[in-house]
Amino acid sequence: MLPRGANLQRIKNGKKTxxxxxxxxxxxxxxxRLEKYANVARKYHGALKLTSAQRIMITNLQAEDVEAIWQxxxxxxxxxxxxxxxxxxxxxxxxxxxxxxxxxxxxxxELDKRYIKKEMPSRMKIGVSGCPNSCSESVVKDxxxxxxxQGWDVYVGGSAGSHPRxxxxxxxxxxxxxxLVVVEYIMNYYQANADIERLGKFIDRISxxxxxxxxxxxYTNKSKIETGKVLVKNNEFAPxxxxxxxxxxxxxDDITADSIVADIIRIYPNTIPALxxxxxxxxxxxxxxxxxxxxxxxxxxxxxxxxxxxxxxxx
Ligand code: SF4
Numbered sequence: 100m101l102p103r104g105a106n107l108q109r110i111k112n113g114k115k116t117x118x119x120x121x122x123x124x125x126x127x128x129x130x131x132r133l134e135k136y137a138n139v140a141r142k143y144h145g146a147l148k149l150t151s152a153q154r155i156m157i158t159n160l161q162a163e164d165v166e167a168i169w170q171x172x173x174x175x176x177x178x179x180x181x182x183x184x185x186x187x188x189x190x191x192x193x194x195x196x197x198x199x200x201x202x203x204x205x206x207x208x209e210l211d212k213r214y215i216k217k218e219m220p221s222r223m224k225i226g227v228s229g230c231p232n233s234c235s236e237s238v239v240k241d242x243x244x245x246x247x248x249q250g251w252d253v254y255v256g257g258s259a260g261s262h263p264r265x266x267x268x269x270x271x272x273x274x275x276x277x278x279l280v281v282v283e284y285i286m287n288y289y290q291a292n293a294d295i296e297r298l299g300k301f302i303d304r305i306s307x308x309x310x311x312x313x314x315x316x317x318y319t320n321k322s323k324i325e326t327g328k329v330l331v332k333n334n335e336f337a338p339x340x341x342x343x344x345x346x347x348x349x350x351x352d353d354i355t356a357d358s359i360v361a362d363i364i365r366i367y368p369n370t371i372p373a374l375x376x377x378x379x380x381x382x383x384x385x386x387x388x389x390x391x392x393x394x395x396x397x398x399x400x401x402x403x404x405x406x407x408x409x410x411x412x413x414x
Contacts, residue, residue, distance in 0.1 A: 101376070102165035104176030108158050110400045117165060118148075118158035121174035124211045125189040125204060126153025132174070139168045152177070152186035152224070178216065182295065184223045187211040188236065192229030192246070199229035201246025206275060207235075210282065217286075220293040220301070224258075238266045241298040242285060244278060247271070251278040255285060255310070256299035264299040267307050270315060284318045295364065354410045356393040356403060363392065367414035374410070377401055 101107065105117040123132075136155055140147050143164045145157040154177055160168065169176070178185055189207030193199040207227035214225070226233075226240035230247070236259070237243025243254035249272040257266030270281060285298075288310070293301040302310045316322070348354070348362045354370075364371050377399070392410070396403040 102162045104169060104178075105160070105162070105165045107400055108160075115162065115400060116158070117160045117162055118156050119160065119165060119168065120150065120152075120154050120156045120177045121172055122177040122215065123154050123174075124215070125187070125208055128155070135172050135174075139171050142171075143168055151188075153188055154186075182221050183219055184214040184217045184225065187215060187225040187227065188240070190228045190234040192227075196229060198232060199246065200248055201229050201251060202275070203227040203229035203235070203244070203246060206244065206251070206278065209279065213279075214282075214286065219286075219290060220295055221297045223289075223298065226257075239263065240266065242266075242282060244282075250274055253278060253281055253285075256297075256302040256307070258297055258299050262297075264303075266299070267302070267311075269311055270318075281314075281318055283324065284314050284322075287324050288314050288317065295361070354392065354407055354414060356407060357391050360390050360392055360395050363410065363414075367410070370410045370413045373413045377406065377409075 102117060105119050108116050108118040128136075136147060136157065139145060140157055143157075143160055145168075146159045148156045148158055150156050157168065187207050187210050189211075190196065190203050191199070192201060192203030192205075192207075194202065194204040207225075210225055210227065223241045226235035226237035226243045228235040228237045228243070228245050231245055233243075233245055235243075237245050237257070238254050239257040239259040241255070241257060243257055243266050245252045245254065251273040252271040253269045253273065254266035255269045256264060258264045269285070273281060289298055289301060292305075294304075296304070348358055348366045350366055352358075352366070354363055354367070360374075364374065392406065393403055395401075396406050
């Protein structure tokens, strides 16, 4: 079991070290908090690293120190698990930037408050930029907002990383109140209809035209917000429709070392909590789509036979 809020960072000479990433909404940090980071890093021989999500990661930690570090920091972990809203990147906007057209800090912090760690079909990142310079990289975020003279433009389906995709513009010229409502409809539609797939993948699968038409129709008609697909309920997981690969498993098959992670979670969704608790949290990432469980176990430092035994018990 991983220490709370920690990622396995590396295994060197059989020794594991961990990283934690406290939640810093918008990347704002007070001098007092910075002092706490410095104190725990010094005390526990941690290394501090700025992340692309406007946070400060503390890495090179020992498992047995992690809980004490959380207590001393007094900050919550940034990420609940892999498939959730993982970050809201916010540029300085009208609060601090002379070029800004919109208040990205206000909207970004509101989105952070509403959605951070909210469970989603896959990982989700949000970028909020106060003008078209797009310093929060809004067009490579799952949901990206860009401020203009006329209001907020909303982009959907962007991602960076190993499978980059530019977001497409869903709607423009929205007020602050309107943009928050549109984001709620996007989230809701994605939650209710997507497989374990990034928003961009989902849009590619159903077509941008269909996604745009259906989300905006709900927004225009002020449709009731649907109840999203409940993925976590008393630790039971509902089967997920659709397929992410050609398929290495069908229902009833044993899970083996060659079973693909994405197929395991699609055919046997009850294995998801066990996979997450063992640190295989990236259940919607592109690696999971094609990675056999033997490779995932090696990367995450998990004993393979024990893992397969656990998964077959849970399925
Ligand atoms: S996106 Fe625009 S408002 Fe935001 S920091 Fe960049 S230049 Fe300033």
